[in-house]
Structure formats: C-alpha cells, structure tokens
Amino acid sequence: MDPPISVTLVHRAPRPATYSIEQLFEVIREAMPADIQTTVIRAPSPRATPGAMFQNARACVKADPKIAHIVGDVHYLALACPPQRTIVTVHDLGMLTAPQSIFARGAKRFLWFTAPLRHARLVTVISEATRNALLDTVNIDPGKVRIIPNCVAPQFRPRVAPPRNSKFRLLHIGSTPNKNLRRVALACRGLNVTLRIVGRLRPSQEQILEEAGVCFSCVSDLSLREMVAEYHQADAVVFPSLLEGFGMPIIEAQACGVPVITSDLEPMRTVTGGYALLVNPYSVEHIRWGIVRLMSQPRLREHLSKAGVKHAAAFRATEVAEQYAELYREVARCDRC
Structure with a gap:
C-alpha cells in the first residue's frame, strides 16, 4: 500500500473577524479521504509590507511541504514553494477592485496573481465567474485552472419547522x-x-x-x-x-x-x-x-x-474534499514521474 500523500495547507495569519476561509478548509480537512494526510501552517504576519512578506515566505520554506496548497489570500507564498508541487486557491479578485492607486493595484496583481499563479502547478477557483475574471486579469494557462466549489459545513442542517416571528x-x-x-x-x-x-x-x-x-x-x-x-x-x-x-x-x-x-x-x-x-x-x-x-x-x-x-x-464536505484529494493525487503522481 502506498504511503499517505502529505499536503500542507498554508493559511494567512489569524485576523479578528476574518476566518471564513479557515473554517471552510477545516471542514474540508476533516472530510479528506484516508490516503490524504494534511497539516496546517499559518503565515506569522497579517501585514503586506516587504518585511512581513519575507517573514511569511521564510516560514513557508522552513515548513518544507511535500505538496503545498495556498488556501488563503496569501497567494504570493506560492513563490516560496516548489513549483511542481504547489496549488493555489483563488477565492475572488476583490483586492484588485478596491479603491487604490494604479501602482498599488499593479503591485498586487503581480505579487498576488501573475507571479504566483504562473509559478504554481495548479490553480483552483470556487466558481466559473471567478475563473472568467481571473483569466481576464492574469495571463496564465487556462488548462491549469480548475473549478472546485466551496462546501457547506455539516452543522448547517434543515430546521425542524419555519420560525413563528411576529414580524x-x-x-x-x-x-x-x-x-x-x-x-x-x-x-x-x-x-x-x-x-x-x-x-x-x-x-x-x-x-x-x-x-x-x-x-x-x-x-x-x-x-x-x-x-x-x-x-x-x-x-x-x-x-x-x-x-x-x-x-x-x-x-x-x-x-x-x-x-x-x-x-x-x-x-x-x-x-x-x-x-x-x-x-x-x-x-x-x-x-x-x-x-x-x-x-x-x-x-x-x-x-x-x-x-x-x-x-x-x-456541496457536502465529502464531495468537495474528494475533488481536492484528486488534485493532490494528480500532483503526487506527476512528482514521481
């Protein structure tokens, strides 16, 4: 029997009231099939200054992931990982639509999208709309961009009956x-x-x-x-x-x-x-x-x-986890070639 495939999920640094991505991938981790073994590392700094980005990249290199999956909005950390064994998930392009200078937008486009996504072996997006927006914005190979939707946590279950609210x-x-x-x-x-x-x-x-x-x-x-x-x-x-x-x-x-x-x-x-x-x-x-x-x-x-x-x-977690697991298997197979 082949040993489990080792995958490191790379999260952004914890920030107050900003945890939806982390919750999502914790649910996915718990639903992973037995042949996938996942660990988590978190970027030490939430800042986007050159010093903080270097600190985060150094932590990523130190972790030495067998397969790296950048799951939060720290896409630039893909550049600190082996290109043939790195996956980046893009949730949206909201950071490029926020009011900012032309220089700031251009720097973000390059460091968060163009450079890391060209570097990574595979890119996942959570919807067809995000895929279209990404390919309109960044010149990368469309064949490396895969759609895997978000999952819903098992705690979200049907209620017994509709509420009886006065309004x-x-x-x-x-x-x-x-x-x-x-x-x-x-x-x-x-x-x-x-x-x-x-x-x-x-x-x-x-x-x-x-x-x-x-x-x-x-x-x-x-x-x-x-x-x-x-x-x-x-x-x-x-x-x-x-x-x-x-x-x-x-x-x-x-x-x-x-x-x-x-x-x-x-x-x-x-x-x-x-x-x-x-x-x-x-x-x-x-x-x-x-x-x-x-x-x-x-x-x-x-x-x-x-x-x-x-x-x-x-959108059950088991369905979505299996889609990610298949990507990890694909990367692992190619790495052995």
Whole structure:
C-alpha cells in the first residue's frame, strides 16, 4: 500500500473577524479521504509590507511541504514553494477592485496573481465567474485552472419547522460595500419586517437604516453554532450582493431550509441552482419586489425551502474534499514521474 500523500495547507495569519476561509478548509480537512494526510501552517504576519512578506515566505520554506496548497489570500507564498508541487486557491479578485492607486493595484496583481499563479502547478477557483475574471486579469494557462466549489459545513442542517416571528425576519449577511446593505435598507422602508444583520455596521449605515425607519438589529463575530441559529430563526435570507467569488450564504441558507433572495448576477445565479428568488441588485424597487413576494407567498417559501435543501446536498464536505484529494493525487503522481 502506498504511503499517505502529505499536503500542507498554508493559511494567512489569524485576523479578528476574518476566518471564513479557515473554517471552510477545516471542514474540508476533516472530510479528506484516508490516503490524504494534511497539516496546517499559518503565515506569522497579517501585514503586506516587504518585511512581513519575507517573514511569511521564510516560514513557508522552513515548513518544507511535500505538496503545498495556498488556501488563503496569501497567494504570493506560492513563490516560496516548489513549483511542481504547489496549488493555489483563488477565492475572488476583490483586492484588485478596491479603491487604490494604479501602482498599488499593479503591485498586487503581480505579487498576488501573475507571479504566483504562473509559478504554481495548479490553480483552483470556487466558481466559473471567478475563473472568467481571473483569466481576464492574469495571463496564465487556462488548462491549469480548475473549478472546485466551496462546501457547506455539516452543522448547517434543515430546521425542524419555519420560525413563528411576529414580524417577517430577514437575515442579511455582511456589511461591506459589495453586500449592498444600503439598497436593502431602502427596499425595506415601510414593510412589516425585522432586518437582522450579521456584520459590523458603520455609523453611516446605521443612519441609513434609521432614516428608512427599518426595524433592525446587528450581531457580529458569531460562532458556527450561533450562525446556524441565525439561519434557523430567519424567515428568509436577503443577499443581493454586487460582487462575490462564490456566495456562501446562499448554500448555507439552502442547507438550513431557508428561502433566499439573491442577485441575478454570476456567480450567485449559478450557485442557487435555480432555487432562489433572483433580483436586480442595483434596483431598490426590484429588491423590494422580491421581499414582498416572499412575504406574501408561503407556498413559494415552502418550495424554495425544500428544493434548496436538496440542491445544497451537492456541496457536502465529502464531495468537495474528494475533488481536492484528486488534485493532490494528480500532483503526487506527476512528482514521481
């Protein structure tokens, strides 16, 4: 019997309230088949200064991975790993779309994308939309880019029954600009809803919510168990995001049996499997239409709930872990050649 294939997962440094990637790959690790043996190293520094990047690269070299898988947004660490035994996962290209100087954007494009992705043997992305955006941005061999979706943690299970809230409870995940909270707040004006927001609100966002007269509450830094409870207590999830690499809240909500309103954009459109209410995220009126439709049609809510649970089963951790395992086997076979 061949010995287990040894894989080192390289994470970014721990940062407060930024752990979704780490949680995701911990779930994948636990679901790995027996022939794959994984360990984890974390970059020592969360900073992106030359000194900190050198410190992180040195830690990566010291670990001497047999197969290195860069799983967080520290793609540049691939340059410190053997090219024929390195895989990089790209979740999105958000760092290139943030407001910044032309020089800063060019430096990030080269150090986080062009150089490490050309260096690595394989690149994985989490959706077709991310693959297209990546190939539009970086000149690399399309044949080395593979799509492996995110998985849903096993804790996200269907609730026993819909909640009995006095007001229709909408769950909104995230408070960064791409999550589109301002339009959601305006869409909720005058509706008999409670908007439950997961994320830290800026004063300007609180002001918009208050001026719209929306009944809202906010929570952040939740554990996995607490996040599952938020889904189970919601009548619907409203997620009209403007930009996502994947859109994990869609699958999490579906796995919990919660109907979803999301954007008629990629990758959200594909991720739903057709089992969500799609709206134009740039139109307050259309977002409001989606909310009112779900509020007024219990049969539609029930249909989306049941169909969503079935669709989310395709994103089980065991399915996704096997896809990564096959990549590791491919790299190991080529390394022996």
